[in-house]
Amino acid sequence: MIETFFFYVFSVIAVISALMVVFNRDPVKSAVSLVLCFLQVAAIYVLLRSPFLAAVQVFVYVGAVVVLFLFVVMVLELKKERLGEYLHVRQKPLVVILVLVLFVGLGSLILKGRIIVPKGLYSESFILKEGVTETLGKLLFTKYIFPFEVVSLLLLVALIGAILLTFKKE
């Protein structure tokens, strides 16, 4: 019961702040709304019994990604955009139709969907006994060690790429 209440609170705030990200004319306010939305998503992860992912979400998204966005807003000195200038005016009706079709089609599919596949090993009692973070860590360093290494290499490449791209040639 209380879980239902909190689910609705978090999702309503998440949707409203997501709308504010898209339809705000001030980039700084968009970034702040993005923080709010990411925090709600972290809370949703807690409701889904994965506190580790919630912590990672707060660290990486709120702590790094949005700060990076705010830095760029500051560096580029972006001002509040004028009304009627911040959207693609010509494409607007087409986009509205596309999103509505997506909304009705996929939404009805989601409402009708039921889980029929067999469930896996990691039931809630197992996870509560072992701890979800421990299970995740063991899997990451045994079964998924190769993707883990690939992703760490990718992070290094992205780091070098970001430095090279912003390097000023004299």
Added chain:
Amino acid sequence: MITVNHYLLLSFIIFSIGVTGVLLRRNILIVLMSLELIFNSVNISLVAFSYYLHSMTGMVLVVFTITIAAAEVGVGLAILVAVYRLRRTVYVDELNTLKH
């Protein structure tokens, strides 16, 4: 009782908002922010499936997705800053050098 459909619906609504932002906004910074919204909605649905199907694969995948999203933002914003230095604009419809 919250079922997996509730989480999927929430994820789908945030996904639609993100798609609207990518298609509708002219500021490339907000387009990148909307991309982050899409990433997050996919993460929600992955974790929801992982929880309701009693499987850990979704959560492991979300760890990788968050890493890749961080890398994507780093490179994307670097490209944005480089383009801004060259063209002095952040509007996507004015960045049409390849067309001419």
